[in-house]
Amino acid sequence: MAGDERAIGIAPVRPRVGFIGLGVMGRPMARHILDGGFALTVHSRSRGPVEELVAAGATAAQSPAEVARASDVIVLMLPDPPDVEAVLFGSNGVAEGASSGAVVVDMSTGDPLLARAWAARLAQGGADLLDAPVSGGEAGAIAGTLSIMVGGRADALEHARPVLEPMSGRIVHVGDSGAGQIAKAANQLVVGSTIEAVAEALLLARAAGVDPVRVREALLGGFAASRVLELHGQRMIDANWKPGARSALHRKDARIIQGLARSLGVPIPGFDQAADGYERLVERGDADLDHSALLILLEEQAGVRVAAAKEEDA
Amino acid sequence: MAGDERAIGIAPVRPRVGFIGLGVMGRPMARHILDGGFALTVHSRSRGPVEELVAAGATAAQSPAEVARASDVIVLMLPDPPDVEAVLFGSNGVAEGASSGAVVVDMSTGDPLLARAWAARLAQGGADLLDAPVSGGEAGAIAGTLSIMVGGRADALEHARPVLEPMSGRIVHVGDSGAGQIAKAANQLVVGSTIEAVAEALLLARAAGVDPVRVREALLGGFAASRVLELHGQRMIDANWKPGARSALHRKDARIIQGLARSLGVPIPGFDQAADGYERLVERGDADLDHSALLILLEEQAGVRVAAAKEEDA
Numbered sequence: 052m053a054g055d056e057r058a059i060g061i062a063p064v065r066p067r068v069g070f071i072g073l074g075v076m077g078r079p080m081a082r083h084i085l086d087g088g089f090a091l092t093v094h095s096r097s098r099g100p101v102e103e104l105v106a107a108g109a110t111a112a113q114s115p116a117e118v119a120r121a122s123d124v125i126v127l128m129l130p131d132p133p134d135v136e137a138v139l140f141g142s143n144g145v146a147e148g149a150s151s152g153a154v155v156v157d158m159s160t161g162d163p164l165l166a167r168a169w170a171a172r173l174a175q176g177g178a179d180l181l182d183a184p185v186s187g188g189e190a191g192a193i194a195g196t197l198s199i200m201v202g203g204r205a206d207a208l209e210h211a212r213p214v215l216e217p218m219s220g221r222i223v224h225v226g227d228s229g230a231g232q233i234a235k236a237a238n239q240l241v242v243g244s245t246i247e248a249v250a251e252a253l254l255l256a257r258a259a260g261v262d263p264v265r266v267r268e269a270l271l272g273g274f275a276a277s278r279v280l281e282l283h284g285q286r287m288i289d290a291n292w293k294p295g296a297r298s299a300l301h302r303k304d305a306r307i308i309q310g311l312a313r314s315l316g317v318p319i320p321g322f323d324q325a326a327d328g329y330e331r332l333v334e335r336g337d338a339d340l341d342h343s344a345l346l347i348l349l350e351e352q353a354g355v356r357v358a359a360a361k362e363e364d365a
Numbered sequence: 366m367a368g369d370e371r372a373i374g375i376a377p378v379r380p381r382v383g384f385i386g387l388g389v390m391g392r393p394m395a396r397h398i399l400d401g402g403f404a405l406t407v408h409s410r411s412r413g414p415v416e417e418l419v420a421a422g423a424t425a426a427q428s429p430a431e432v433a434r435a436s437d438v439i440v441l442m443l444p445d446p447p448d449v450e451a452v453l454f455g456s457n458g459v460a461e462g463a464s465s466g467a468v469v470v471d472m473s474t475g476d477p478l479l480a481r482a483w484a485a486r487l488a489q490g491g492a493d494l495l496d497a498p499v500s501g502g503e504a505g506a507i508a509g510t511l512s513i514m515v516g517g518r519a520d521a522l523e524h525a526r527p528v529l530e531p532m533s534g535r536i537v538h539v540g541d542s543g544a545g546q547i548a549k550a551a552n553q554l555v556v557g558s559t560i561e562a563v564a565e566a567l568l569l570a571r572a573a574g575v576d577p578v579r580v581r582e583a584l585l586g587g588f589a590a591s592r593v594l595e596l597h598g599q600r601m602i603d604a605n606w607k608p609g610a611r612s613a614l615h616r617k618d619a620r621i622i623q624g625l626a627r628s629l630g631v632p633i634p635g636f637d638q639a640a641d642g643y644e645r646l647v648e649r650g651d652a653d654l655d656h657s658a659l660l661i662l663l664e665e666q667a668g669v670r671v672a673a674a675k676e677e678d679a
Binding site: 120163186187198200201202221222223224225226227229230233235236237238240241242245247248249251252253254255256258259260261262265266268269272273274275276277278279280282308310311312315316317318319320321322323324327349352353354355 | 402416438477500501512514516534535538539540541543544547548550551552554555556558559561562563565566567568569570572573574575576579580582584585586587588589590591592593594596622625626627630631632633634635636637638639641663668669
């Protein structure tokens with residue numbers, strides 16, 4: 052099949068790849084694609100990352116449309132849904148340049164309903180849109196171990212899969228268009244609520260005079276074990292708020308989650324508490340603290356600090 | 366040191382053990398102690414388990430005091446704090462029979478402040494009280510793999526440790542008297558809140574038209590991973606409410622957690638939502654459903670079932 056296509060010149064075996072959005076996440080992701088041996092065309096608002104990738108062998112394009120004209124698979128990694136919408140459907144956008152059969156992979160985190168609408172709109176020109184948000188953060192992007200949650204047609208994912216593999220440790224096809232964003236929303240719901248739970252538990256222990264270090268250790272052996280207890284629990288014990296994932300980003304995700312839940316009539320009373328915490332953190336100017344900083348709000352209310360006794364020990 | 370003691374006849378190297386409370390948990394726990402080669406004296410309200418253990422080599426005692434008189438280490442596994450208080454300090458209670466130097470190990474889940482008060486009261490007669498609640502449930506009790514969270518003096522734990530080892534996979538000395546119960550409270554807080562989070566996330570996914578099976582799979586690869594997502598998430602997908610741990614028990618724990626948090630001025634807004642769920646489950650007659658049944662309450666509000674599509678698939 053692939054061989055036939057090559058013979059009659061319809062589609063290349065190895066897709067030409069475009070990448071739009073070379074920020075903190077996008078830059079190392081694009082580099083993995085380049086290192087994977089793909090021809091890569093890039094576009095970004097900032098000059099530095101474009102020049103760096105061009106020096107490594109990529110081609111610079113002047114617009115999203117130009118990227119799309121040069122590519123079979125076009126990857127987007129952008130901050131917010133309005134950015135994605137502009138890059139897709141704005142003047143000189145991807146939709147103007149994408150050929151029929153192209154696969155656009157939007158790896159930004161965003162609204163599932165928008166993802167569905169955009170997919171339908173791109174499909175009018177014969178292109179596929181996969182919503183493919185990731186978890187793993189900057190460290191995962193650099194290491195090439197991102198978890199990718201994919202929504203969209205299975206055929207389109209198979210077309211794009213070789214391009215995704217160099218940057219990922221795990222690719223799950225969750226379902227149709229929007230399903231990747233819904234999985235990411237579910238992921239962020241669980242992460243935010245678990246951060247809140249671990250913060251409450253460690254603070255309760257400390258307020259009751261018990262060392263949170265021992266409590267974390269004891270809990271990791273039982274049903275309370277989680278990656279959040281392991282990683283964010285340690286951050287809380289160290290009062291280490293260097294992100295990681297910024298509270299402002301989790302607030303953005305929280306608004307998407309709450310909007311989705313309200314529109315579907317699904318109660319999320321537990322997560323609403325964490326979401327309220329992210330709103331308050333951003334409002335008071337702590338947008339750039341790691342999302343485990345939900346603890347700080349509780350500490351101030353209780354007048355107790357989880358990390359306090361650690362300083363006393365030192 | 367141990368050899369010296371044996372030579373001058375002060376204390377046996379291998380403690381004589383008493384066990385009070387041969388219920389669903391206590392019966393297999395006592396059996397592990399007996400199988401570990403300890404001389405065991407037992408007492409329980411129900412005849413059957415006593416007779417079973419006597420047939421296996423244990424000695425039956427007529428009261429907690431009689432158990433205490435025959436034992437160096439006395440293990441308690443009882444349903445509720447009032448039961449523990451009656452066994453310790455009631456007529457013919459442990460306190461009447463315990464010798465100076467005896468170690469009482471209360472493995473029941475209860476109130477940390479009560480544990481401290483009881484320890485102080487027993488100390489007047491020279492006996493130690495360890496609060497040593499477990500996680501792992503009936504399955505862990507049968508397999509001898511319970512996690513034990515211990516509060517109390519380190520010396521007393523070392524004295525009791527050989528008795529605890531046959532029934533446990535992990536023993537963590539969390540801190541002074543009450544610390545074991547506080548760790549258990551923290552554990553149950555995290556477990557309850559994580560169950561609520563996983564329930565909200567899977568229901569949101571289902572309501573948005575996405576298969577919760579795939580979402581669970583995707584989330585297990587990232588920061589949302591937890592034992593609750595793995596185990597209770599699967600229960601939710603299967604609509605399997607056979608306990609496990611009963612909702613009534615988690616309500617009991619929730620009241621202890623909330624009482625402790627209120628008394629210490631620690632806000633636990635996330636867990637309060639799960640606690641409210643357990644109150645409602647018990648009130649409506651679902652006390653005996655597994656604690657993952659928090660999902661049912663959300664499903665009824667949303668008019669959507671997580672397990673629905675699974676039945677459609679079959």
